[in-house]
Amino acid sequence: MSTHLTPTARVILGMLQLGAKTGYEIKHAVEVSTRFFWGASYGQIYPELRRLAQAGLLAASEAPRGGVRRTEYHLTAEGERSLHEWLTADDAGIFEMRDELLLRLFFADLLSSEDARAVASRMRERSEWILERFRELEPDARDGFTEGGGERFPHLALQYGIGLMEWIARWATETERALDEDRLS
Amino acid sequence: MSTHLTPTARVILGMLQLGAKTGYEIKHAVEVSTRFFWGASYGQIYPELRRLAQAGLLAASEAPRGGVRRTEYHLTAEGERSLHEWLTADDAGIFEMRDELLLRLFFADLLSSEDARAVASRMRERSEWILERFRELEPDARDGFTEGGGERFPHLALQYGIGLMEWIARWATETERALDEDRLS
DNA sequence: GCCACCATGTAATCGGTTACATGATTAA
DNA sequence: TTAATCATGTAACCGATTACATGGTGGC
Numbered sequence: 001m002s003t004h005l006t007p008t009a010r011v012i013l014g015m016l017q018l019g020a021k022t023g024y025e026i027k028h029a030v031e032v033s034t035r036f037f038w039g040a041s042y043g044q045i046y047p048e049l050r051r052l053a054q055a056g057l058l059a060a061s062e063a064p065r066g067g068v069r070r071t072e073y074h075l076t077a078e079g080e081r082s083l084h085e086w087l088t089a090d091d092a093g094i095f096e097m098r099d100e101l102l103l104r105l106f107f108a109d110l111l112s113s114e115d116a117r118a119v120a121s122r123m124r125e126r127s128e129w130i131l132e133r134f135r136e137l138e139p140d141a142r143d144g145f146t147e148g149g150g151e152r153f154p155h156l157a158l159q160y161g162i163g164l165m166e167w168i169a170r171w172a173t174e175t176e177r178a179l180d181e182d183r184l185s
Numbered sequence: 186m187s188t189h190l191t192p193t194a195r196v197i198l199g200m201l202q203l204g205a206k207t208g209y210e211i212k213h214a215v216e217v218s219t220r221f222f223w224g225a226s227y228g229q230i231y232p233e234l235r236r237l238a239q240a241g242l243l244a245a246s247e248a249p250r251g252g253v254r255r256t257e258y259h260l261t262a263e264g265e266r267s268l269h270e271w272l273t274a275d276d277a278g279i280f281e282m283r284d285e286l287l288l289r290l291f292f293a294d295l296l297s298s299e300d301a302r303a304v305a306s307r308m309r310e311r312s313e314w315i316l317e318r319f320r321e322l323e324p325d326a327r328d329g330f331t332e333g334g335g336e337r338f339p340h341l342a343l344q345y346g347i348g349l350m351e352w353i354a355r356w357a358t359e360t361e362r363a364l365d366e367d368r369l370s
Numbered sequence: 371g372c373c374a375c376c377a378t379g380t381a382a383t384c385g386g387t388t389a390c391a392t393g394a395t396t397a398a
Numbered sequence: 399t400t401a402a403t404c405a406t407g408t409a410a411c412c413g414a415t416t417a418c419a420t421g422g423t424g425g426c
Contacts, residue, residue, distance in 0.1 A: 006384095006385080007385070007386090008385080008386085010285075010288065011288065014288070014291070014292040014295070017292070017295055018292070018294070018295075022404090022405070022406090023405080023406070023407090024403095024404060024405050024406075025404095025405095028404095033291070034288060034291055036282065037282050037283060037284045037287050037288065038283060038284070038285075038287075038288045038291075039386090039387095040386090041386070041387055041388080042387095042406080042407075042408095043386070043387065043388075043389095043407090043408080043409095044385075044386060044387085046406065046407055046408090047407090047408090065394090065395080065404080065405090066394070066395065067393090067394055067395080068393080068394050068395070068404065068405060068406095069393090069394090069405070069406070070404085070405065070406085071405090071406080083295070084295070084296075086289075087289050087292060087293070087295060087296055087300070087304075088296065088300050088303070090307075091307075092285075092286065092307060092310075092311045092314075093284075093285025093286050093288075093289070093307075094283050094284070094285040095283070095284055095285065095286070095311065095315075096281070096282065096283040096284075097221065097222050097281065097282040097283070098222060098223060098279055098280070098281040098282070099222045099223070099278075099279070099280055099281075100195075100223075100277075100278025100279040100280065101277065101278050101280070102222050102223075102342055102345065103195065103196065103199070103219060103222065103223045103278075104271075104272050104278070105338055105341065105342055105345075106199070106218070106219055106223075106338055106339055106342040107199040107202070107203070107272060107338065108272070108338040108341075109203070109335075109336040109337060109338045109339075110199070110202055110203075110268070110269070110272060111269075111272055111273065115272070115273050116338070118273070119272075122275075122276075122277060122278075125277070126277045126280065129277075130280075150294075151294040152294060153290055153291055153292065153293040153294045153301070154291055154294075156290065156293075156360070157287055157290055157291040160287065160290075160356060163352070163356060164349075164352065164353070164356075167348070167349065167352045168349070171345060171348060171349075175341070191412095191413080192413070192414090193413080193414085207376090207377070207378090208377080208378070208379090209376060209377050209378075210376095210377095213376095224414085224415095225414090226414065226415055226416080227378080227379075227380095227415095228379090228380080228381095228414070228415065228416075228417095229413075229414060229415085231378065231379055231380090232379090232380090250376080250377090250422090250423085251422070251423065252421090252422055252423080253376070253377060253378095253421080253422050253423070254377070254378070254421090254422090255376085255377065255378085256377090256378080
């Protein structure tokens with residue numbers, strides 16, 4: 001019986017296994033790590049936590065702090081099996097991207113060369129901005145982003161993000177240059 | 186009065202301006218060009234075409250071919266204005282990506298080193314596969330993908346896609362190697 | 371005769387975001 | 399006392415995909 005995990009269930013199970021306990025902590029972990037390639041909102045997280053508990057993949061326990069209601073979750077044996085199965089699945093998984101600036105560039109034959117160049121510039125600026133956000137996360141990621149610590153793959157994923165954004169910034173810069181030469185000849 | 190364009194309206198207006206005429210042709214153009222960074226399905230295209238016509242951005246005309254019902258669309262002056270406004274907008278636009286293999290890699294501390302390495306391999310295989318699809322599109326893109334022809338930016342966007350996938354494939358290969366060294370020491 | 375392609379559409383469902391509401395605790 | 403942070407949740411809405419239905423045309 002291989003329980004199919006919804007997209008949000010995948011991050012939830014993973015984050016719980018890496019040490020997050022509450023919905024709030026899951027959300028936080030996502031924001032400081034996977035959000036650029038796998039997001040999750042409260043509107044998804046809380047209902048999904050209950051569904052997963054209902055399905056027997058999670059166990060819930062009330063763990064108030066002072067007067068604050070608080071529910072901690074952890075994986076059941078079934079949940080662990082399910083997570084492991086997904087992590088080792090033999091498929092290419094979801095791969096999607098949506099890039100509005102690239103779409104504008106695709107249509108840039110409809111623009112003046114100045115306006116076309118401006119699209120490339122915005123692409124470079126955007127990746128530089130994201131790059132800064134990534135570098136801010138680096139120190140945390142290096143020592144493992146959960147208190148449990150010791151993880152190395154989150155750091156590797158960040159290195160991927162940094163490398164990717166550097167590549168895009170470089171490409172955009174070269175494209176700006178190419179469009180310039182074009183304009184001046 | 187700046188009409189806000191829905192995501193799908195953006196490709197529709199652009200594709201129409203590049204020479205597509207019917208919903209079917211728009212869908213086809215998307216499939217052989219932008220689908221990796223901006224998709225659109227019939228379920229979105231047809232209703233949106235009618236909405237855009239209603240809003241005055243498009244003009245529709247019945248253009249049957251033999252006994253086949255067929256509706257051709259083209260931009261009105263208002264539609265052109267709207268498209269141009271979007272293309273030159275001063276913002277970073279939508280930038281999203283969702284990568285399930287990267288998420289698995291992020292969680293790979295939960296896996297054996299063999300299984301972790303397998304995730305990296307799948308990443309490489311996936312980008313190589315996409316790369317092949319891109320290269321198949323290259324000849325068409327070089328001469329402009331619409332019969333009107335003469336566009337250069339669609340080709341540039343394809344070059345971007347190719348470069349990006351090559352970068353990912355390279356990164357994955359290096360990561361495989363790094364994980365190997367690790368395992369053998 | 372059949373298959374590939376041209377062509378248009380809809381209903382069900384999904385996965386997700388946004389905006390809102392509520393309230394306790396802690397540190398400045 | 400006030401702001402930031404911890405914590406949980408829901409309702410409305412959105413954008414999109416999937417699966418289905420229908421039918422003509424052209425070439426082998």
